Amino acid sequence: MAQNKSTANEMAQVETVIGRILQVGVIFSAIVMLIGLVMFLTTGFSGYDGSYVPRRMGQILVGTWQLRPYAIMMLGVYCLILTPVLRVVVSIYAFYKERDHLYVAITTLVLFILLVALFIGING
Amino acid sequence: MIQTALIMLAVGVFAGIAGSILGIGGGMIITPILTLGMGLNIKYAIGASIIAVIATSSGSTIAYLRDNVLNLRVAMFLEIATTTGAIVGALLTGVLDPKYLYLLFGCLLVFSGWNMYRKLRRGSEVLQRVEPDKIASKLKLNGSYFDKAEAKNIDYQVENVPAGFSVMFGAGVASGLLGIGSGAFKVMAMDTFMKMPLKPSSSTSNLMMGVTAAASATVYFFNGAILPGIAVPMALGILVGAVIGSRIMQILPARWIRIVFIPIILYIGLEMLFKGLGVHF
Numbered sequence: 001m002a003q004n005k006s007t008a009n010e011m012a013q014v015e016t017v018i019g020r021i022l023q024v025g026v027i028f029s030a031i032v033m034l035i036g037l038v039m040f041l042t043t044g045f046s047g048y049d050g051s052y053v054p055r056r057m058g059q060i061l062v063g064t065w066q067l068r069p070y071a072i073m074m075l076g077v078y079c080l081i082l083t084p085v086l087r088v089v090v091s092i093y094a095f096y097k098e099r100d101h102l103y104v105a106i107t108t109l110v111l112f113i114l115l116v117a118l119f120i121g122i123n124g
Numbered sequence: 125m126i127q128t129a130l131i132m133l134a135v136g137v138f139a140g141i142a143g144s145i146l147g148i149g150g151g152m153i154i155t156p157i158l159t160l161g162m163g164l165n166i167k168y169a170i171g172a173s174i175i176a177v178i179a180t181s182s183g184s185t186i187a188y189l190r191d192n193v194l195n196l197r198v199a200m201f202l203e204i205a206t207t208t209g210a211i212v213g214a215l216l217t218g219v220l221d222p223k224y225l226y227l228l229f230g231c232l233l234v235f236s237g238w239n240m241y242r243k244l245r246r247g248s249e250v251l252q253r254v255e256p257d258k259i260a261s262k263l264k265l266n267g268s269y270f271d272k273a274e275a276k277n278i279d280y281q282v283e284n285v286p287a288g289f290s291v292m293f294g295a296g297v298a299s300g301l302l303g304i305g306s307g308a309f310k311v312m313a314m315d316t317f318m319k320m321p322l323k324p325s326s327s328t329s330n331l332m333m334g335v336t337a338a339a340s341a342t343v344y345f346f347n348g349a350i351l352p353g354i355a356v357p358m359a360l361g362i363l364v365g366a367v368i369g370s371r372i373m374q375i376l377p378a379r380w381i382r383i384v385f386i387p388i389i390l391y392i393g394l395e396m397l398f399k400g401l402g403v404h405f
Contacts, residue, residue: 026182030363033356040353041126055348073352077175080359081341083182084334091200102263107200113207114339120211121342 014097018090025083033076040069047071085114129357131162136176136361143180143307143362144330144369145381154358155304164354170303171349172358174341177305179359181334183366193327193374195267198282198314202292203335206310209296210339216301227400233393236312240386257283269324272374280321288318292332300340303349305333308389322381326373 040046046053047068054060054071060078063071088111095103139154154176158169260266260282268279282288295309310329314320320328344350373381 022182026363030360033360036352037129037356037360041129044125046353053348053350053352055346055350070352073356074350077350077352077355077359078345080175080178080182081338081345084178084331084338087182087331088200088203088335091196094196100264103197103200106204110200110203110207110335113204113211114335117207117211117214117339118342120214121346 014094018087018094021090022083022087025079025086029076029079029083031076032079033073036069036072036074036076039067040073043069045069085111088114125353128353132354132357133361136179136358136363137365137368138361139176139358140180140183140362140365140367141369141372142365143176143305144183144366145373145376145384158354167349168351168354171344171347171351172355174303174305174337174344175350175355175359176362177299177307177337178334178341179362180366181305181330181337183363183370193269193324194331195265195269195320195324195328196331197263198265198267198318198320198324199328199331199335201263201265202289202310202313203332205289205292206296206299206332206336207339209293209298210300210336211296213297213300213302214340214343216297224400227397230393230395230397230400233308233312233389233396236308236316237386237390237393240315240382240389257281257285259285267324269321271323273377278321280324282314282318282320284317284319288313291317296336299333299336300343303340303344305337307333308392311385323373326381 047063047066047070048054052070054063054068054074057078060071060074064075088107092104092107092111095107135154135157139157154173155166155169158164158172159166164172263285265285266279266281268277270277291309291313295306295313298304298306298309307329310332311322311325314325314328315322
């Protein structure tokens with residue numbers, strides 16, 4: 001009984017930590033998007049010719065370094081896309097802490113499928 | 125430019141609140157607003173909508189996680205089906221005539237709306253009688269949650285896991301193909317097929333939508349379907365709306381959620397049927 005209680009406490013702690021990590025991830029991408037948006041609206045310039053939107057990872061990182069609003073906005077969007085993936089990664093850890101090997105395997109499989117999707121996205 | 129950003133921000137707040145309360149990702153709301161209301165090309169509307177789905181999901185799962193309404197095991201197990209479906213859907217785009225999908229999903233939605241209406245007529249939200257299910261026990265899918273509106277802890281069991289899993293695969297295909305969160309199908313799989321109570325169904329669906337959408341969003345991102353001038357203010361609005369919505373959701377009785385949900389699910393179902401049949405207004 002006492003053992004169960006300590007496991008439950010431990011799980012509550014793990015979940016709080018997961019909540020924090022996700023909060024930080026979401027807030028970080030929101031701040032990046034907000035900085036890009038404010039720069040875009042105040043300068044009235046996207047940082048690129050016409051309606052061009054950078055979409056290769058290298059382009060976005062270089063553009064962010066050069067403080068181009070569209071590049072920063074796209075970086076923020078990309079970070080936002082990664083937050084659910086982060087959720088899956090930390091869940092693997094949570095199930096591991098709970099010694100639930102079945103769900104460590106299931107969640108790892110989900111992460112693997114997501115990585116396949118990312119691979120198809122970049123190459124397709 | 126500033127005007128567009130402000131409109132998108134407002135649309136985002138609205139979609140975020142609606143999405144997190146109803147457990148639908150806002151994609152179904154965003155695409156009609158952007159195409160019909162603002163005359164945007166559907167390709168870009170879908171791109172913005174898939175980002176909206178992720179924003180809704182990430183914005184509100186934070187609140188749900190702390191309240192233990194979410195069933196993480198159900199979510200992760202069923203995500204095997206939805207993410208695989210999303211990849212299949214993304215690969216199917218362009219090969220299959222979407223007409224048939226619209227028809228099939230339209231029928232499913234109308235069926236589900238009718239089913240929810242029946243439950244509503246039957247009276248207050250009670251736990252459905254569920255037969256002890258071997259697969260559900262083996263996968264540890266049964267759970268419990270604290271209902272704030274009823275101020276008590278509610279234990280529940282799930283059944284019909286294979287049927288729920290199959291519907292989830294279909295929901296994933298729809299998400300990959302049409303760039304939606306297909307939260308309505310996810311809620312349906314858990315609520316109607318697996319007999320899970322509506323609140324854990326909604327918030328579990330919310331988490332799953334984000335993970336499923338992350339798969340298809342990458343494709344759209346590298347495709348050039350995402351316009352930062354539209355997607356960014358909308359996503360920011362949704363994050364704010366989702367946090368507000370998840371607060372409202374917890375104090376709202378399940379019955380009210382269902383009353384709001386039924387007309388929407390019926391409307392979307394009919395809209396999809398008409399689209400599949402090629403009827404325009």
